[in-house]
Amino acid sequence: MAGDGRRFDGIDGVVLDAVGTLIEPSPSVAEVYAAAAHRQGIEADPEVVRVRFKEHFRRDELDDLRGPMVTDEAIEYRRWRRIVGGVLPDLPDPERAFLELWEHFGRAEAWRCFADVAPALRCLNAVGLSLRVGSNFDGRLRGVLRGIPEVAELADAVLISSEVGYRKPHPSFYQAVCEGLAMPPHRVLSVGDDPENDVAGAGRAGLRAVLVDRSGRQGDGPGVFPDLVSLAESFGG
Numbered sequence: 396m397a398g399d400g401r402r403f404d405g406i407d408g409v410v411l412d413a414v415g416t417l418i419e420p421s422p423s424v425a426e427v428y429a430a431a432a433h434r435q436g437i438e439a440d441p442e443v444v445r446v447r448f449k450e451h452f453r454r455d456e457l458d459d460l461r462g463p464m465v466t467d468e469a470i471e472y473r474r475w476r477r478i479v480g481g482v483l484p485d486l487p488d489p490e491r492a493f494l495e496l497w498e499h500f501g502r503a504e505a506w507r508c509f510a511d512v513a514p515a516l517r518c519l520n521a522v523g524l525s526l527r528v529g530s531n532f533d534g535r536l537r538g539v540l541r542g543i544p545e546v547a548e549l550a551d552a553v554l555i556s557s558e559v560g561y562r563k564p565h566p567s568f569y570q571a572v573c574e575g576l577a578m579p580p581h582r583v584l585s586v587g588d589d590p591e592n593d594v595a596g597a598g599r600a601g602l603r604a605v606l607v608d609r610s611g612r613q614g615d616g617p618g619v620f621p622d623l624v625s626l627a628e629s630f631g632g
Contacts, residue, residue, distance in 0.1 A: 402629045403584060406603060408576040409519060410554075410569075412587030413530035416607055416623075417546055418539070420500065421507040424448055427499060431492045432483050444482060451481040464565040471533040471557045472497075501535035503542020509609070513545040515623035522630045528553040529572050529585070531562045531592065563589075564596020573602070586626065594618065 411417055420427065425445035432439040455478060466474075479493040486492050499505050519526060528549045530536055534557060540550040554572055561567040573580050580601030587593025588607050597604040605618045605626060613619050620626040 403603075405582055406524070406584045406630075408525040408527065408573075408578045408583045410527045410529040410572045410576075410583060410585050410597075410602075411549075412585075412589065412593050413528050413532060413536060413540070413553075415588035416509075416586065416593070417512050417528065417549075418506045418508055418543065420505060427496065427505070428479075428482055431495050432486060434495075435486050435488060435492065437483070437485055437487075439483065447482045448478070451478045464562045465560060466556050466562050467560060468533055468557045501538065503539050506539055506543060508543055508545040509623070511622040511624045515627040516545070516548075518624070518627035519630065524630070525576055525578070526552060527572060527575060529563070529568065530554070531556045533557040563592040564599070566596075566600040569597055569600035569602055586623070 414420075422430075423441075423445070425441040425448060428444045428448065429439040429441045432444075455474060475497060476493050479496055480489050483489065483492055516526070526549060528536075528540065528546075530553065532555050534555060536555050537550050537553055540546050540553060554568070554575055556562040556568060559568050559571045561571075563569075569580065569585070572585075573583055576583060581603070583602045585593055585597030585602045585604040586607060587604075588609075590606055590613070594604040594606050605620055606613060607621075607623060607626065608619050609622055611621065620629075
């Protein structure tokens with residue numbers, strides 16, 4: 396797999412997902428939510444919080460899939476208020492918890508970069524690829540990226556769903572990615588950890604796409620990579 400540049404012949408641009416691909420929350424979402432509950436005198440088991448968050452986050456995405464997946468800053472703000480309320484339903488002051496969590500996840504200090512990101516970006520840059528970040532997030536993401544040294548260079552090359560007006564996997568999101576790169580879809584590679592949003596959705600929009608599966612749950616396959624370094628090496632850099 397490494398060094399086989401022919402694998403991605405014709406690819407000149409790469410759009411990288413953010414959360415789960417480049418960065419992850421640290422401490423975890425479950426720990427941060429449980430701490431917010433604790434500050435209001437409610438003890439929440441982080442494992443219970445983790446399961447609830449997964450359920451409410453996915454349910455919210457499924458609701459969006461039934462419609463046009465339109466979004467903006469106000470919609471994202473309301474969406475996260477719903478998620479926080481669903482995950483932590485017993486708080487005496489849910490609005491306080493929401494505002495604390497909204498502010499927390501808007502700080503670079505709340506996130507960390509995966510260890511393979513920096514070497515992979517060096518390799519992708521070395522072979523002359525145009526790089527973008529494409530994420531279902533809101534305007535806070537740009538500040539988060541600027542505050543993380545490994546990805547700070549990408550902070551001004553990011554397409555955010557709340558600014559595009561559509562969330563992945565809507566084809567309009569990927570159209571905006573290609574327009575930003577000034578490239579046709581077949582010359583752009585989508586890279587991410589979500590099989591639907593980053594791979595299937597991108598493929599339907601005409602992009603090539605690969606899955607980064609650090610957990611190994613998806614198994615081996617021509618479009619699955621265990622980390623970003625192995626993907627970058629496939630460009631022959």
